[in-house]
Amino acid sequence: MEKTKTVFRVKKDDEVRVMAGREKGKSGRVLKVDHAKGRVLVEGVNMVKKAVKKKKQNDRGGIIEVESSLHISNVKLVCKKCGPVRTGYKFENDKKVRICKKCGEVV
Numbered sequence: 001m002e003k004t005k006t007v008f009r010v011k012k013d014d015e016v017r018v019m020a021g022r023e024k025g026k027s028g029r030v031l032k033v034d035h036a037k038g039r040v041l042v043e044g045v046n047m048v049k050k051a052v053k054k055k056k057q058n059d060r061g062g063i064i065e066v067e068s069s070l071h072i073s074n075v076k077l078v079c080k081k082c083g084p085v086r087t088g089y090k091f092e093n094d095k096k097v098r099i100c101k102k103c104g105e106v107v
């Protein structure tokens with residue numbers, strides 16, 4: 001038996017679903033991954049209001065909404081077939097590829 005370790009490995013441009021917290025159920029595209037902190041930034045998810053100063057003449061200034069990072073363990077990769085899934089790895093032609101644990105497809 002192969003030992004399976006749960007790995008939360010998402011990368012930029014992956015489609016993920018939020019599985020816990022206040023943004024539970026939302027999904028979006030990964031904008032940024034901070035491996036050191038174990039956090040991800042997901043497009044349109046976990047928006048927070050932020051005050052910005054007017055820098056240029058045509059800047060609006062005031063309050064804008066920006067994405068705030070989520071802990072990587074709170075998101076799951078979305079498989080096109082199965083929805084949010086756990087991922088694993090396998091070797092294909094000596095190359096490590098990421099697979100959906102449910103259907104076995106490369107994701």
Ligand SMILES: [Zn+2]
Pocket residue numbers: 079080081082083085100101102103104105
């Ligand atoms: Zn799948």
